[in-house]
Amino acid sequence: MITDTVAGNEPAQTAPDAEHVRIFDTTLRDGEQLPGASMTFNERLQVAELLDAMGVDIIEAGLPVASNGDFESVQEIARRSKNSVVASLSCAAFKDIDLCDEAVKPAAQPRIHTFISTSPIHMKYKLQLEPEEVLQHVYDSVARTRNWVDDVEWNAEDGTRTEFEFLCRYVEATIKAGASTINIPDTVGYTTPLEYKDLFERVRATVPNSDQAIFSVHCHDDLGLAVANSLAGVAGGARQIECTINGLGE
Numbered sequence: 201m202i203t204d205t206v207a208g209n210e211p212a213q214t215a216p217d218a219e220h221v222r223i224f225d226t227t228l229r230d231g232e233q234l235p236g237a238s239m240t241f242n243e244r245l246q247v248a249e250l251l252d253a254m255g256v257d258i259i260e261a262g263l264p265v266a267s268n269g270d271f272e273s274v275q276e277i278a279r280r281s282k283n284s285v286v287a288s289l290s291c292a293a294f295k296d297i298d299l300c301d302e303a304v305k306p307a308a309q310p311r312i313h314t315f316i317s318t319s320p321i322h323m324k325y326k327l328q329l330e331p332e333e334v335l336q337h338v339y340d341s342v343a344r345t346r347n348w349v350d351d352v353e354w355n356a357e358d359g360t361r362t363e364f365e366f367l368c369r370y371v372e373a374t375i376k377a378g379a380s381t382i383n384i385p386d387t388v389g390y391t392t393p394l395e396y397k398d399l400f401e402r403v404r405a406t407v408p409n410s411d412q413a414i415f416s417v418h419c420h421d422d423l424g425l426a427v428a429n430s431l432a433g434v435a436g437g438a439r440q441i442e443c444t445i446n447g448l449g450e
């Protein structure tokens with residue numbers, strides 16, 4: 201759902217609707233990953249149909265690399281959605297990005313959401329890469345994704361534990377590579393509202409091309425603060441909220 205710019209606010213340069221807070225529902229991806237919450241193919245289609253009819257701006261339909269079932273349901277949701285952008289999640293590997301594109305391609309408004317960990321602890325132990333290597337990887341993966349779709353969201357996994365200087369460099373590089381939405385998630389559910397608000401304000405003020413992207417919150421509820429943090433992120437300038445029906449999932 202697109203609404204007019206709020207009266208009194210300066211329109212951002214990205215789009216006439218830049219002040220609109222987008223609802224990005226990830227019940228079918230993040231929610232569905234919760235043990236006991238997995239859905240059948242038909243249940244997934246029913247949920248997607250309801251979200252589409254409700255006017256949710258973006259539906260994250262799944263992680264195609266996870267299984268054939270995920271791939272097929274993303275593809276079918278992409279085919280059927282009438283109003284919503286249909287997003288599909290991918291890690292930064294080229295073959296996963298390409299698979300993701302195949303799944304989401306039938307959508308009238310396809311989006312690919314690609315992620316890589318950027319915190320020191322994740323880069324060292326999970327990716328086993330140096331920060332400069334991650335930076336190159338980030339740029340290349342976003343550029344690859346832009347070969348397939350215009351609407352690319354980049355996700356700095358473990359963003360709230362990422363070193364600020366590096367986070368800003370990653371964000372700048374991904375916007376240059378063509379990402380139009382930047383997601384800075386609180387992956388380990390560790391931030392607090394003032395800190396998260398401050399993070400968005402500082403990143404937007406520091407990154408020179410930040411006005412060319414929409415910033416997104418994605419909060420986990422380990423400390424029971426996911427809703428408060430999400431609202432604080434919006435107060436800090438984020439204009440997309442990633443959430444699930446009934447807070448299902450992390």
Ligand SMILES: [Zn+2]
Nearest residue numbers: 230418420450
């Ligand atoms: Zn999540």
